Amino acid sequence: MALTESLDRGPTDVPLIEQTIGDFFDDMARRQGARDALVSAHEGRRLSYLELQRESNRLASALLTLGLAPGDRVGIWSHNNVAWVLMQIATAKVGIILVNINPAYRTAELEYALNKVGCKALVTMPQFKTSDYLGMLRELGPQRLPLLQHIAWIDKEGAGDEVAGVQRFSALLAGGDPEDPRIAQIGRTLKATDPVNIQFTSGTTGFPKGATLTHRNILNNGFFIGECMKLTPEDRLCIPVPLYHCFGMVLGNLACLTHGATIVYPNDGFDPLTVLQTVQAERCTGLHGVPTMFIAELDHPRFKEFDLSTLRTGIMAGSPCPIEVMKRVVDQMHLSEITIAYGMTETSPVSCQSSTDTPLDKRVATVGKVQPYLEVKIVDPETGAIVAPGTSGELCTRGYSVMHGYWEDAEKTREAIDAEGWMHTGDLATMDAEGYVNIVGRIKDLVIRGGENIYPREIEEFLYRHPKIQDVQVVGLPDRKYGEELCAWVIVKPGQAATADEIRDFCKGQIAHYKVPKYIEFVKEFPMTVTGKIQKFKIREAMKQQLGIDEEKTA
Template identity: 80%
Template sequence: MTAPLTLSQAQGRTDTPLIEQTIGQFFDAMAARQGAREALVCRHQGLRYTYAELHTEVRRLASALLGLGLQKGDRIGIWSHNNAEWVLMQFATAQVGLVLVNINPAYRTSEVEYALNKVGCKALVTMARFKTSDYAGMLQQLGRARLPQLQHIFWIDTPGQGEDIAGMQRFSALMASGDAQDARIDVVAATLANTDPINIQFTSGTTGFPKGATLTHRNILNNGFFIGECMQLTPEDRLCIPVPLYHCFGMVLGNLACVTHGATIVYPNDGFDPLLVLETVQAERCTGLHGVPTMFIAELDHPRFAEFDLSTLRTGIMAGSPCPIEVMKRVVSDMHLSQITIAYGMTETSPVSCQSSTATPLEKRVATVGQVQPHLEVKIVHPETGAVVPVGQSGELCTRGYSVMHGYWGDAEKTREAIDAEGWMHTGDLATMDAEGYVNIVGRIKDMVIRGGENIYPREIEEFLYRHPQVQDVQVVGVPDARYGEELCAWIIAKPGTQPTEDDIRAFCKGQIAHYKVPRYIRFVPGFPMTVTGKIQKFKIRDEMKNSLGLTEEKTA
């Protein structure tokens, strides 16, 4: 029994060593050891791969990418919902040291243009379209002149599917051009270090532009491994992953947690559908299920929920936003997820820094985000002085260790703002720690809004809305929402002599910013509540909206 803490600082266990291989080296060894076991099931595509089959296809794609003339360190984007091609890209790029750039499928023209140019993508793999999103059309609209570094665009097709798309090549043709026995793969792999950048994920920026968090093999491979350890994953486990792969939740907490334990990755669909999740868990006899609270709520409340046998479930992760306590109890009792864990982190820390384990008592699981992960340190400091605060006192949560990102791509200044001289990542989250080291997130220093697991910085939306010709000033805040946790609200001061409408503002947003960034509530006001020094009081905007709309804060874990 360890002595109770008096200060809010804790270190993770170190009895299990860190993995010091590249993702490619680790995957090679796992495929050799677990070749006959099922590695990947894509229900919506009707595809199944053993570890040996997946390894062969990954090498075929790696060969094809080298055949394009791409070299170690070059960036290649993936703009897609969940599918087998995403997984092939994740592991093939890692095999030959290409940097995979995750593009949010909700991005629209201005956002994808910024992201691809910011990191200098030479190639892009994309869905042609998905529901109302016409990815091919958006890229054609942008044209090569606005994407000067982009040399190759591949669209994800099914063999024999449809017409060709002008200016794009088929992904199936790219795969066909590769050779799994290509000797160049191993030559390049031998030159890689596990500290090389391998992945860029964009986080919404307070400056109005997303920042490219750059992660290494060592960052995400180890995080995936220790996440799987918390869940007690084994090769017998089958993890249902309805969360998106472009986000760390799908790519690290899902794919890498499975692959580091020889477990099976199961995708119920390309996008989230609660009925397909329930059907998949039953049909594939899944033992694990991931989701943000809104996903679990949608599954539990589905009218056909009682029809499905979910008795194979035991573990999984709920993360992305705070979980209502009653929902957690229902997940444990009605979905058989007695060993579900809670994870907390941020993209910049690969992402998880705190997690509950399968043995964490339920009351700790619903009231905290668990304890510090192995080989990491967390501390809670006074936001002004930087001093570590006593247990039970709130302050800013900071984390240090192997998981801290390489940096923001092409932005040394922002990197220095986030990571201090001693290597601590400052999260901007307010937290407390108890005497056993359990961490509870109590708020945010920054005014970030979390809508259904998506992190949104109001400043980015404000910067965009300022571009509307009839907007003089704008303030964006989050307000409580029973379904998504929070929704966006914009208060707008119109330019003199103009009378913009809510529909005008929404039409301006459409196709330019992701749907979840479009404010649900829009109010036109003569001014903002301010302090005597002229500082805008966002909390007063939030309180006024809560009162006028009759909104109440959800009680959350």
């Protein structure tokens, strides 16, 4: 039945999971015992479901032996590896709250995050590329991290020198007992509604906020995400996206673990070549990524060497998914059943997702429909009234996925979640009469030029059609005459060259004159977070500085 207003509710035919993550995982391990649960290609490690269960229990025991108790916070500061998954499962089993620390954080951000939520222990990589994690912790010292009592560094099977005052992760693990009776005793006291995870949201202004998520939040979200992908124990999902973010941890790990499927990590950090190699070697059936990752894989000079014919499904998410990129992924990577997911950390994270049988035109042009047991509405940002189908407004969502709240920040929680339980996302979207949702941008990204509302997403989608353009981002810059003018940052395809006039000529007669970018910059890369989210505010700041734009004088 056609919708008469932009409000839709997800199906409720499959019951919600009311177990804790630990109990649900133990049930799955009993059913899937000998099957591969985890393959970490860069570490050369494979664990069956029973082995993953045993090692998780061993770590849970070790954490209790450190003196940690249910409700305590423990940080994980690492890229993708076996230790990360063990921490995810072990902490959940004994009611310890896992705190995801962004591997891109430096000393001031680390100090803020650990102290904000009162982390008593931290598991960390020793270093990664130019980041010296142990060095940063030494620099902060106990004076600036007064609550942190234990640090364990992730070693490679006992390799590497001893580090003063810091325990090896392998030694920590060895001190645990997989048969420890305390694990089951504590497990019986836990509830699905207990907090299990804190993720810091990367706000463009102010300090990051600690979104606190429960077992019920992320376990159900992982399950329904896997349902959309039609995952089974036969599936092997390649996960090159970072685990510290919901994409890797929920859309990846929990989607697999709730379906008895296999988690596959191609590397600790993203590298397009190892993704292609691992998909072929492990015969992966699924692949996750943000658009920039899929672009890097498709345009890799060795792309055609690899057999990707086992691929079927996966998720493209993390930032708006360009239609042209989606088409290439379906055609050239065999991902005929790839889905698009939309959400935010505060909603565990997915609110809308296309499914494997969503018609291709809807799958490449929308973020699908509302997920089970959730509600989504599109409202006028000024009045809060629900808008008609096809009309743009702010997307709000309600249901089991909405976070427990921001850690010890009732005021910010009230600003985000209204009295009726609706999470206000800050995203501009439309909903059609069938319930398909399309994200048109951030409220803050909307460009108003001479009274015309312009959605940068629309211009980006058009420019992706240019044969020389690999990637593009459009922002608004302050302008004295029109209020704002459009600026496009363009990455051209390898071996190609283009001029600004060439791009403008491509636009003429195809899109309205006021939508043609005034400024066109050719760049090698975009500023982005570790998860692949483009930081448009940094593009804006860089251009204002380059062009000598003084915002106050143009206002």
